[in-house]
Amino acid sequence: MKLLLCADVRLGAVCAENLGAALSHKWQAVRTEKLTNLIDKAAKNNAGYIALFGQMFGQKRVPESVIDCLFQAVREDAHMQVLTFLSADEYDRITYRNDIPENLHLLCTQTADSFCDEQITVHMDGDAVELQLSGNAPVRVEKNTGGRFVLHGMGEEQVIPSFEPVGFEDAAGAVTGYSVLEWTEHTLVGIRTAEDQTYAFQSVELKILPEDDQKEIRRKIHTAVAKIDADTFLRITIVGRSAFGLTLNGDALAALLQDKIFYVEVYDNTSMDIDEADFENDISLRSEFVRLALQEDSLSESERSRIISYGWNALHAEGVTAE
DSSP, X not given: OEEEEEEOOOBTOGGGGGSOHHHXXXXXXXHHHHHHHHHHHHHHTTOSEEEEESOSBSSXXXXXXXXXXXXXXXXXXXXXXXEEEEOHHHHHHHHTOSOOOTTEEEEETTTTOEEEOSSEEEEEETTEEEEEETTSOOEEEEEOTTSOEEEESSSSOEEOOBSOOOSHHHHTTOOBEEEEEEEOSSOEEEEEEEEXXXXXXXXXXXXXXXXXXXXXXXXXXXXHTTTSOSXXXXXXXEEEEEOTTOXXXXXXXXXXXXXXXXXXXXXXXXXXXXXXXXXXXXXXXXXXXXXXXXXXXXXXXXXXXXXXXHHHHHHXXXXXXXX
């Protein structure tokens, strides 16, 4: 007998809230399709069970359509027994429905909930789940100190893969996909992990120089991401020293890549190339503004650079000077 394990499915994932309407719809559609594929992969691995740990939904409130998608995916293979281990909030969010599939078993981890059939017996033990597989010794699933779900009882600690990251921090060090646990009546045969991820989360650091103008910066961005796959959540952090008065618009720079990469965000962590001596004897309003900004200790260097850039260019555009 085989059991497919996966953690933190998070349908209706919180990351989608940061996307535009079109990207959010695509993101959710892909997650829904992947859930159906996960159940299909369980069948292709001759698994009779699926165990889903952690968050089933990505937020406290999800549309009814998200729950409908879950139910539809589970119903597609009525012989597959799907065990979901839910927090009290998520348990309450879904158990009021009167159309729960017969092969979907909703178990609350914060109560003395249990499940039992001819092959599997489930007991809750605090925040942990104990699985008794036929006549074998129990295996135990719980969170480790890093917040990952791990399985004990198969030799060394086995990390249960996450369904799919929902953000850059969540993706760091994560294993995504699923594991398949196999057992016979009196033997735990082994566990195999298959990595599976639709979207990659990648961070790129781009260094610029004071002599770089907007055109050169755009060229550097295109060069830096030339080999990055289109199905990527991309974070670009610009570092280095920018030319005095150069304004880096992160949204505008991200927009350059939106047709090539699924999601892009750009952060400006540059400092401005400023020689304070150039403004010591200049009594213009623009120079006074620069001197005041340079003296403001509450600002970080990158914040100070942005304020100086926007202020200098605004005053320059309006032709405001004081002689």
